[in-house]
Amino acid sequence: MSLRVLVVDDHPLYRDGLVTAIAAMPEIEVIGDAADGAAAVRAAKDLAPDVVVMDLHMPELNGIEATRQIVAERPATAVLVLTMLDGDDSVFAAMRAGARGYLLKGADRAEIRRALEAVAHGEVVFSSGIASRVLSFFAAGSAKSALSPFPSLTEREREILDLVARGLTNAAIAQRLVLSSKTVRNHVSNVFTKLQVAGRAEAVAQARDAGLGAP
Incomplete structure (x- = not known):
């Protein structure tokens, strides 16, 4: 059975390119796309995707709030953040909202494919640079501050x-x-x-x- 993916990004050229790239991956089907967070919430409700690939900085409703609403309405749907924002606040806000993965837009097709499959199976995925920072918070005994707003x-x-x-x-x-x-x-x-x-x-x-x- 194909993995059903919804792509969300407010930049048409990037969104179209991402849709094309993901649709070309074996056993993965792009079932829809959205240009803002509000449209993403509606599409997730209507299309029931396995994974939502979510940008963060968008008009109407940002990716953090869209993630929170999608996860609340559809716990079985995994959200994979794909964004240019690499700050700690964005990372931890996304994870608190319920995202299962966080990639930066420099990720290549192989990394995106691995992340899609991983989050669909309940795993948590970070881009390498972000993963090292997250781990450093816990290694330094700063788990409390990392999870705080x-x-x-x-x-x-x-x-x-x-x-x-x-x-x-x-x-x-x-x-x-x-x-x-x-x-x-x-x-x-x-x-x-x-x-x-x-x-x-x-x-x-x-x-x-x-x-x-x-x-």
Whole structure:
């Protein structure tokens, strides 16, 4: 029986090339493709793929949230992330959302094929560079921080992100933490950079997805 694959990426040329490459693999069938996270969730529900190849940075609904919804609705479907994003935050956010694999877009056809088959059989797969970083977290005894939200943030930055997610303004955060407004602005700017977000609303969305910002 062929492995049924859904391909999700917002770049038409890359998506078309990926569809062609995967469809040419023996015993693998591409049953559909989608250009954004919302379309991916609908397609996964309608087509029941064995594996979803998922980009992360997409319009309407990002790949992290799409992964979370697909896994919640279809636990039997494996999500294999294929992205240009190699930061620790992206990796651990994807795995917390339920992805079973994480490859970078430099992966060749053989690596993608092995990953598709592996995640379909319940294994977890990482690109080599990412795998070594994940293992180093555990080898260094940092498993707790690796599994906590946003491991690249400092404790102070995570604290400030939590307050941002609760709806506090910079001025209110400065007053609560007894910091200068300039210091808070600098911390918020650093948080946005590390989370690779364009503004406050996107940062709040990511923080709440990760469980921050609770009353």
